[in-house]
Amino acid sequence: MDEEAAQAPARVPGSVPPAIVVMGVAGCGKSAVGIALAAALGAIFIEGDRLHPPENVARMASGEPLTDQLREGWLDAIGRRIAASVGNGQSVVAACSALKRGYRERLRGFCPDIVFLYLEIDPATARERVAGRKGHFMPASLVDSQFAILEPPGTDERALTIDATRPVTDAVADATRLLARVIPGRV
Template sequence: MTMLYRCCSLRRTACNERDTPKTTTRTGTAQAGPYVRWTKTALSPDEVSNVTTAKTAISALVVMGVSGCGKSVVGAEIALNSGGRLIEGDAFHPPANIEKMSAGTPLNDEDRAGWLTRLGEEVAAALRNGERPILTCSSLKLIYRERLREAVPGLGFVFLELSKEVATDRCAHRPGHFMPASLVDSQFATLEPPHGEPRTLVVDATQSVDTIGKQAAAWWKASLGN
């Protein structure tokens, strides 16, 4: 069962085979730029082009945030709106990481190091193949984001921002997910919000998935000068 299926309950409609984008799972194998905060009253998709230019073109996207923010379902929606390819970051965790999180133990920097390297390689390979990758990855710390940026020049980040209370409630209603709600506190303790970082879009994660997906896809398209 993929992350896309498990998170479908957050979508405005149920997922189905017809509208599900191509998704990569484990079974298959700082340049200046815009920072945009997008809330319920922020810029419209048409206005994004005024703050984003071709000089800050975004090559690929990372949908980031704490557990429960909706990374998988939003990533899928962005893929649908942009014609991109969804890469589920959680699918690349080694078994030891899964076991640790399932037991309620937070991952540390060492646990995440090899995982982040693997994700960077996967996104870079997708770009070489002419694809438009959208990676889901918590990317909680700046050093994690910098590791991904080193592997993928021009990488953009969509930060799904929400409160600890909302994240905890969402995680508590995800049966079968290896990440227990008890780890939400540790994720917020680790989180270094990417406010002010280049090629970064901050959105209110309590908006509808449809709204966020269209916002992010429009922002990405505008960065390419389209």
């Protein structure tokens, strides 16, 4: 389940397919939860990490956090992919850190109806998970820099919070239940 978890269900005339961005710091489980949630919803999955330009990956791999400016093109690439999927009548789940309100607003510029699913986790657990990953460009040394800039979604944002320390199956069950309240009839 690389780029597409499943084909999207038939679109209800006059409705907009759901666009969900699974967000949070490195190690919170964005990809694992995103893939499972996309499968549960019959949505396509967009892996935000794969849309980073090589320069960004090289910077992070060397332990250098990205600046707001370096993230702009990456966020735009994710936003364009989300908008294209929704425009084609497909439900979509994307994994993207979306750490700051400004990043989330930038993504909403491409698709105003995005619902953010914030995977909340503590720094020690995130560091432990990232340190234990094999073959990923993000070193555990950057986890603290992500917490330093993290702006959890405010109550005025269209966002839901899930405990990311729970097993993926539990997180997906919680997300599905909460999303059904926010996107009635579509989840």
